[in-house]
Amino acid sequence: MLPVEYLTMAGMAGSAAFAITAVFAAPRGMDLFGISVLAVIAAIGGGTIRDLILDVPVFWSLDLSVIWVALIAGLIATYARRLLSRKEAVALVLYIDGLGASLFSIQAVHKVWDLQFGLPMAPVLLGVVTGIGGGILRDVLTQRPTLLVSRELYAIPILLGCALYSGVLSWAPEHAENAAIAFVALIFLMRSAAITWNIEVPRWLTTGDQLPS
Amino acid sequence: MLPVEYLTMAGMAGSAAFAITAVFAAPRGMDLFGISVLAVIAAIGGGTIRDLILDVPVFWSLDLSVIWVALIAGLIATYARRLLSRKEAVALVLYIDGLGASLFSIQAVHKVWDLQFGLPMAPVLLGVVTGIGGGILRDVLTQRPTLLVSRELYAIPILLGCALYSGVLSWAPEHAENAAIAFVALIFLMRSAAITWNIEVPRWLTTGDQLPS
Amino acid sequence: MLPVEYLTMAGMAGSAAFAITAVFAAPRGMDLFGISVLAVIAAIGGGTIRDLILDVPVFWSLDLSVIWVALIAGLIATYARRLLSRKEAVALVLYIDGLGASLFSIQAVHKVWDLQFGLPMAPVLLGVVTGIGGGILRDVLTQRPTLLVSRELYAIPILLGCALYSGVLSWAPEHAENAAIAFVALIFLMRSAAITWNIEVPRWLTTGDQLPS
Numbered sequence: 001m002l003p004v005e006y007l008t009m010a011g012m013a014g015s016a017a018f019a020i021t022a023v024f025a026a027p028r029g030m031d032l033f034g035i036s037v038l039a040v041i042a043a044i045g046g047g048t049i050r051d052l053i054l055d056v057p058v059f060w061s062l063d064l065s066v067i068w069v070a071l072i073a074g075l076i077a078t079y080a081r082r083l084l085s086r087k088e089a090v091a092l093v094l095y096i097d098g099l100g101a102s103l104f105s106i107q108a109v110h111k112v113w114d115l116q117f118g119l120p121m122a123p124v125l126l127g128v129v130t131g132i133g134g135g136i137l138r139d140v141l142t143q144r145p146t147l148l149v150s151r152e153l154y155a156i157p158i159l160l161g162c163a164l165y166s167g168v169l170s171w172a173p174e175h176a177e178n179a180a181i182a183f184v185a186l187i188f189l190m191r192s193a194a195i196t197w198n199i200e201v202p203r204w205l206t207t208g209d210q211l212p213s
Numbered sequence: 214m215l216p217v218e219y220l221t222m223a224g225m226a227g228s229a230a231f232a233i234t235a236v237f238a239a240p241r242g243m244d245l246f247g248i249s250v251l252a253v254i255a256a257i258g259g260g261t262i263r264d265l266i267l268d269v270p271v272f273w274s275l276d277l278s279v280i281w282v283a284l285i286a287g288l289i290a291t292y293a294r295r296l297l298s299r300k301e302a303v304a305l306v307l308y309i310d311g312l313g314a315s316l317f318s319i320q321a322v323h324k325v326w327d328l329q330f331g332l333p334m335a336p337v338l339l340g341v342v343t344g345i346g347g348g349i350l351r352d353v354l355t356q357r358p359t360l361l362v363s364r365e366l367y368a369i370p371i372l373l374g375c376a377l378y379s380g381v382l383s384w385a386p387e388h389a390e391n392a393a394i395a396f397v398a399l400i401f402l403m404r405s406a407a408i409t410w411n412i413e414v415p416r417w418l419t420t421g422d423q424l425p426s
Numbered sequence: 427m428l429p430v431e432y433l434t435m436a437g438m439a440g441s442a443a444f445a446i447t448a449v450f451a452a453p454r455g456m457d458l459f460g461i462s463v464l465a466v467i468a469a470i471g472g473g474t475i476r477d478l479i480l481d482v483p484v485f486w487s488l489d490l491s492v493i494w495v496a497l498i499a500g501l502i503a504t505y506a507r508r509l510l511s512r513k514e515a516v517a518l519v520l521y522i523d524g525l526g527a528s529l530f531s532i533q534a535v536h537k538v539w540d541l542q543f544g545l546p547m548a549p550v551l552l553g554v555v556t557g558i559g560g561g562i563l564r565d566v567l568t569q570r571p572t573l574l575v576s577r578e579l580y581a582i583p584i585l586l587g588c589a590l591y592s593g594v595l596s597w598a599p600e601h602a603e604n605a606a607i608a609f610v611a612l613i614f615l616m617r618s619a620a621i622t623w624n625i626e627v628p629r630w631l632t633t634g635d636q637l638p639s
Contacts, residue, residue, distance in 0.1 A: 027362050029362075030361070030362050031364055031414035031419045032414075032418045033369045033372055033414070033418075034360075034361040034363075034368070037341070037361055037368070040338070048266065052265055052266070053474065053484055053487075055481070057268065060331065061266075061335055064331055064334045067338070068334075117487055118486065121493055121494075122486075122487055122490070125493070128463070136567070140566060141353070141359055141361055142359075142361075142362055143356070143359075143362075145569060146568075148456070148460035148463055148464060148567055148568075149453050149455075149460055149568060149569075150460075151457055155460070155463070156457070159459055201458075205459075206457045206458065240571075240575050242575075242577055243574070243575050243577075244577055247573075247574035247576075250574055251574060253551070273544065274479075274544035274548055275544075277548070280547055280551070281547075354566070354572055354574055355572075356569070356571060356575075
C-alpha cells in the first residue's frame, strides 16, 4: 500500500473507534437509532465544529465514507457488546480511539494552517476541538461528565502535540511532514501510556478544592 | 385556501407545538425569559443546525414569523398551563408536535437534495437533525435525558420517512411530490400511534445491558 | 486615552471576567487544560454562535487577543483561587462579568443591524445569544443548571437593553451612539443591582408549578 492508503485506513479505524466509544457511553435501554446518531456525532462532531468555524464545507459532505464507517461500527458494537465488554476489547478500542484523536487533531492543525486562519493560535485551538469535540458532544447528549471535567489524561497530550506542531509550522515549515508523523506518534504514545498504566493528570495541574460558585 | 397556504399553516402549528413542548420541559420556577428562549430554541434549533451545516442563510433570518409564533405560543402556554396540564391538551400538543416534526424533516430532505449536498446520505441525516435537533437542544439546556436516550418511538419514524423519501428522490424523482405527502403522513401516523397506544421501541432494537464505560 | 481605547479595555476586562466565571464553575479536581478550554469557551462562545449564524468570520479569528486574555485570566484565577474565594473578589468578578455582558450584547445588536440581518428581531435575539451564550455553554459542559433555568436576574436586563437599542436603531438612528452608551449603562446598572441586593426574577414572571412532561 502507498503511505496515503495507510493514512486513510488509520483514519477509518479512528472513526470506527470514536463511534464505538459512543456505544460504550450509551445508557442502558437506549435504542439502535439513538446509538447510531450518537456514534455518528462522536465520529464527526469535532471536525464538523471545526469546519463550521472555518466556514469551509463540512468534511463529511465531500466524502460520506466516515458516516458509513461510524454507522457500521456502531451497529456491530451494539450487537457484539458481550464480546466488546471483555477487558482486552475495551482496551483495544481505547488505543485505536487514541490513535484517531492523534491523527485527526494533527491533520486539523495542518488544515487550519493551510487556510491561514487565525495564526498561530486558531490551529492549536481547532486541533484540540477536532480531537475532543465529538467525545464532548457524546457525553453532553448522554448526560455524562465530559472529559473536560475528568482527570483522565486525554486532552493534554493532544494540546501538547498540536502546540508543538504549530510551532514547527511557524518556525521550521520545511520539517512539517516529519513533524506531523512525530507528533501523531507522541500524542498516541502519551495516550497509550495513560491507558496502560491508568495515568491521571498530576494533582498540581488540577483545582484542589471547589471554588465558590 | 391554496395548498401552499395549508402547508404554511401546518408549519406554523408545528412550530407552535415545538415551542409549547419547551414550556412542558421547563423546570419549576423557570422565568418567562428563560422559557421564551427555550421555546424559540426548540422551534428553530434543528433547522438552524441544518442551515449552518449547509452553509446557507438560516431559514428564520429570511422570515421571522416562526420566531413570533414560538414566542407567542410559549407565552400563552406559560400562563394557560392549568388548561394545558389537562390530559387531552397535552395529547393534542404532542400530536401537533408530531405533525411538525414530520413536515419539517421531509421538507429538510427536499432542501438538502435540491442543494445536491452530500447525496444520498446527508439529506437523511439533516432531515433527522431538523426534526429532532430543537428537542435535543431543549433537553440539554434543561438537563433532561434527551430523546436519544429514551425508548419513546419518536426519531425512528422520522428516520424511516426521510430514508424512504431520499430513496424516491434518488430512483423515482418524478414521484417526489406525492411521495413527500405520503411520507409526512407515514411519519405522522407512526408517531400518532406511538402517542395513542404508548408504543415504545421494541426491545430487540435496544441495548439490553449497560456497556462498560 | 481615546474613547475607543476605553472600550477595548472594557471589552478585555469583560472577557477576563467571563473566563474567571468558568474557573468558579469548574468542579473539584478539574485539570488546568479543562479549565483553560472552559475559560476560552465562556469568553468567546456567545460571539462565536452569533458569527456562525451571521455567516461572517468568527470575531476571534481576526484578533486573537481575546483568547490570550481568557487563557491568562483563567490561569491566574486557578492559582489565585484562595484570594478569589474572598467574597469581595467574587463580587468584583460578577460586576465586571455584568459589564462585559452589557457591552458585548449591545455591540452585537449593532453588528447584526449593520449587516441588515433579520431585522428587526435577529439583532435582539443575537444580542442576547452573545451576552449569555458563553455562560450557557460553560454550564452545559460542567453539568450545572444553566442560567436559563435559574431565577437569577441576568438575562432579562440584557433582553431589555437589546430590545430598546434595537428600537432606537429602527426609529431614531440618529441617536444610536448615545443610546448605545445609555443601554450598556442600563443593563450594567440592573445587573449590578441584582448582584448587590440579590434580586431575583419576580414570581409572577415565573412558572409556579412544574408542568406535565
